[in-house]
Amino acid sequence: MEKVIIIGSGPAGFTAALYAARADLAPVVFEGFMSGGMPGGQLMTTTEVENYPGFPDGGISGPDLMAKFRAQAQEFGATCYQEDVDSVDFSPTTFKVKADSHEVEAHALIIATGATARRMHVPSEEKLWSRGMSACAVCDGALPIFRDQPLVVIGGGDSAVEESTFLTKFASKVYLVHRRDELRASKIMQQRALENSKLEIVWNSVLVDAEGDSLVSGATIRNVVTDEISSIACAGIFYAIGHDPNTGFLDGALATDEQGYIVVRPGQTHTSVEGVFACGDVVDKVYRQAVTAAGTGCAAALDAERWLSEKGIE
Numbered sequence: 001m002e003k004v005i006i007i008g009s010g011p012a013g014f015t016a017a018l019y020a021a022r023a024d025l026a027p028v029v030f031e032g033f034m035s036g037g038m039p040g041g042q043l044m045t046t047t048e049v050e051n052y053p054g055f056p057d058g059g060i061s062g063p064d065l066m067a068k069f070r071a072q073a074q075e076f077g078a079t080c081y082q083e084d085v086d087s088v089d090f091s092p093t094t095f096k097v098k099a100d101s102h103e104v105e106a107h108a109l110i111i112a113t114g115a116t117a118r119r120m121h122v123p124s125e126e127k128l129w130s131r132g133m134s135a136c137a138v139c140d141g142a143l144p145i146f147r148d149q150p151l152v153v154i155g156g157g158d159s160a161v162e163e164s165t166f167l168t169k170f171a172s173k174v175y176l177v178h179r180r181d182e183l184r185a186s187k188i189m190q191q192r193a194l195e196n197s198k199l200e201i202v203w204n205s206v207l208v209d210a211e212g213d214s215l216v217s218g219a220t221i222r223n224v225v226t227d228e229i230s231s232i233a234c235a236g237i238f239y240a241i242g243h244d245p246n247t248g249f250l251d252g253a254l255a256t257d258e259q260g261y262i263v264v265r266p267g268q269t270h271t272s273v274e275g276v277f278a279c280g281d282v283v284d285k286v287y288r289q290a291v292t293a294a295g296t297g298c299a300a301a302l303d304a305e306r307w308l309s310e311k312g313i314e
Contacts (some may be wrong), residue, residue: 001105003313004304005097006078007085008112008246010041011290012280014069015297016110016304021076029073029080030099030108030139030221032113038084041066041114042281045292046102046130048143052290064291090253090273107313108304109277111254111262112297113246115281115288118240119152120154124210132216135239137163138289142171145215148172149235152219154207156180160240161189167238168198175232177202188253202232233313254278269300270307277304282296 006016009031020027031039044048046062056064074080081102089096095109098259117135119125125133134140137153141163145167151171153164156178164176176193181203183190193199204225211218211231219232245260255263262271262278269277279296281288308314 001107002026003106004028004108004110005030005095005104005106006030006110006112006113007088008041008280008282008291009039009070009095010043010066010114010298011078012282012293013110013112013299014040014066014073014299015111015294016279017073017078017080017297018069018076019075019298019301020110020304023077023301024077025301027073028104029078029079029302030085030097030102031082032127033082033084033100033231035254039063041293042117046134046136046139046245048144049138049139049290056216066264070131078263087249087251087254092278095262095275099227107311108278108308110269110300110304111247111250111271111276111278111282111283112280112300113141113249113294115243115245115261116286117239120207120241120243122207122209124212128212128216130212131199131214132212132236133210133239134236135243136288137167137238137240140236146170146236146307150175150233151231151236151238152207152234153179153238153240155242157184157240157242158165158186158189159242161185161193163238163240164199165192165196168196171198171236173198175202175219175234176200177205177207177219178230179203179206179224198284208238225275243281243285243288245285246258247282259285269296269303275311277306277307278306 043062050059083099208220211309279300280293
């Protein structure tokens with residue numbers, strides 16, 4: 001019987017593992033393998049991370065950052081399995097986690113499975129992802145390859161308008177491509193978009209493909225009314241079409257909101273099931289940053305440690 005199991009890796013999962021390990025809880029971490037993306041979370045598909053504190057000399061690559069997170073957690077005693085969790089048995093006294101080749105029981109459980117950015121799966125997406133294509137303008141928009149260049153954002157909701165507006169700080173021009181003739185964003189967000197001189201909305205249009213060999217050089221779009229195909233020269237294409245929290249394996253055992261994000265107590269990481277805690281992007285649909293995920297991973301480990309102590313489990 002283990003004290004705590006952590007499901008998920010990334011900044012939240014590995015920070016929870018680090019804090020739990022330093023508290024002598026000997027956490028077992030199921031990092032994932034294929035479900036919800038590769039182990040290490042969304043940073044594994046990010047080239048340069050310039051906004052994580054502590055790396056002043058040009059930042060650090062996403063995979064390198066996650067390798068450091070993992071190594072530090074293991075240094076203090078975390079056991080890591082790169083396996084997908086198939087199911088969790090939420091019995092009244094313990095939690096049984098079934099994965100590809102391990103079945104582990106624990107007194108406490110921390111969920112840090114993150115959320116997956118929705119993609120459009122256009123033909124060149126796999127080749128050009130992280131080479132000018134991204135699903136996080138706040139994470140990547142300030143990179144040198146995008147500065148003073150035209151950029152394209154796909155979407156029409158609040159997130160799309162917010163990310164488009166953010167990108168106008170760095171881009172020469174931002175094209176917001178939306179499949180309808182009006183935005184889904186709130187009125188105040190629409191007003192901001194329409195009044196921004198560096199932001200142009202391309203109505204009734206969808207992305208057909210990304211252009212470029214090693215880096216994005218343009219976006220091929222189709223007008224859904226006229227069926228006309230055109231091209232927008234740009235250095236980057238940003239998806240802002242939403243995220244899906246990775247909670248399918250929980251089979252509805254924890255309370256979630258209407259979008260599927262795990263609900264926790266305000267200001268804490270306790271879920272609707274006693275002894276189960278959640279952190280990172282599986283909870284957070286607002287900020288979705290590595291540093292905020294790491295912060296909630298810390299909180300989840302501290303909450304779990306205190307809960308175990310209250311139960312007399314040392």
